Amino acid sequence: MSDMVLKSLSEYIIANAPMTNLPELLSLHHGNPLGLHPIVIPLFLLVMAAAMHITTQRINKYDKRSLYPLLHILLGVAVLLTYYYCFSNDLPLFEDRDLHRKEISVGWFCQKDIVGLGWSLLGELLLTYIVFCFLTALVQVVAHLSDTMGMAEQQWIEWQSVIFVMLLGVSIAGVADVFAPIAGVWIMIVYQTLMVLMIVIKTIIDMVKTHKVWPCLLIAICFLIGIEAVTMLAIECIEGNIYFFIPVVFILTTVNFRYKKKQNTL
Numbered sequence: 001m002s003d004m005v006l007k008s009l010s011e012y013i014i015a016n017a018p019m020t021n022l023p024e025l026l027s028l029h030h031g032n033p034l035g036l037h038p039i040v041i042p043l044f045l046l047v048m049a050a051a052m053h054i055t056t057q058r059i060n061k062y063d064k065r066s067l068y069p070l071l072h073i074l075l076g077v078a079v080l081l082t083y084y085y086c087f088s089n090d091l092p093l094f095e096d097r098d099l100h101r102k103e104i105s106v107g108w109f110c111q112k113d114i115v116g117l118g119w120s121l122l123g124e125l126l127l128t129y130i131v132f133c134f135l136t137a138l139v140q141v142v143a144h145l146s147d148t149m150g151m152a153e154q155q156w157i158e159w160q161s162v163i164f165v166m167l168l169g170v171s172i173a174g175v176a177d178v179f180a181p182i183a184g185v186w187i188m189i190v191y192q193t194l195m196v197l198m199i200v201i202k203t204i205i206d207m208v209k210t211h212k213v214w215p216c217l218l219i220a221i222c223f224l225i226g227i228e229a230v231t232m233l234a235i236e237c238i239e240g241n242i243y244f245f246i247p248v249v250f251i252l253t254t255v256n257f258r259y260k261k262k263q264n265t266l
Contacts, residue, residue, distance in 0.1 A: 032090035049133035082229040107236025
């Protein structure tokens with residue numbers, strides 16, 4: 001009975017081909033106008049991740065608030081590069097056995113069928129690190145923006161719940177992808193929809209609390225653009241070795257996020 005249900009669901013997925021990520025949904029792929037080799041941007045994102053990691057550490061540990069403009073720039077550049085990379089149609093292809101077609105593989109460096117087992121494991125670990133640094137910087141920047149606009153501490157901490165849903169959703173979808181790929185697709189659709197709804201609700205609540213419509217909207221847009229960039233990278237972990245991504249959920253939900261509220265001066 002279960003085999004029949006899975007078979008019917010598989011046939012439905014193949015026939016309807018639901019969108020599982022932003023590039024596929026928008027279908028706005030470009031032909032890599034900069035002519036960059038597929039490995040260039042991932043390597044540069046790794047460097048950017050390390051730079052963001054060091055910057056956030058110095059801000060938190062040594063209270064180097066003067067480094068916030070640098071962190072904003074690093075995160076902004078990383079987001080732009082991520083969108084450029086993920087929407088490129090000049091990336092290696094992989095065979096999707098469930099949908100019976102070849103697809104662009106954003107996480108090709110995590111695909112053992114493309115780069116071999118050893119390199120795929122290394123690629124998965126490095127991508128996990130990039131996602132971790134990306135999210136840490138995103139929360140730090142949102143907290144700084146919220147604080148600068150006079151919002152209460154609770155308001156910037158609440159954004160972490162959206163990140164938790166994303167990480168948990170990616171992990172569950174990834175595990176499901178191993179045993180029931182079709183179910184994994186729908187889990188991704190559900191958690192991404194939930195993320196957007198949470199962002200909308202959070203923004204409306206902030207507007208009501210602060211009576212600051214445009215600042216709240218600006219923060220929400222920055223967060224949405226950033227979290228979608230990270231989500232596109234995180235989804236690619238699913239096509240690699242998902243078990244290396246699950247520890248990120250643990251790390252980001254147990255690390256004590258530190259943000260020192262700016263001191264008012266007379």
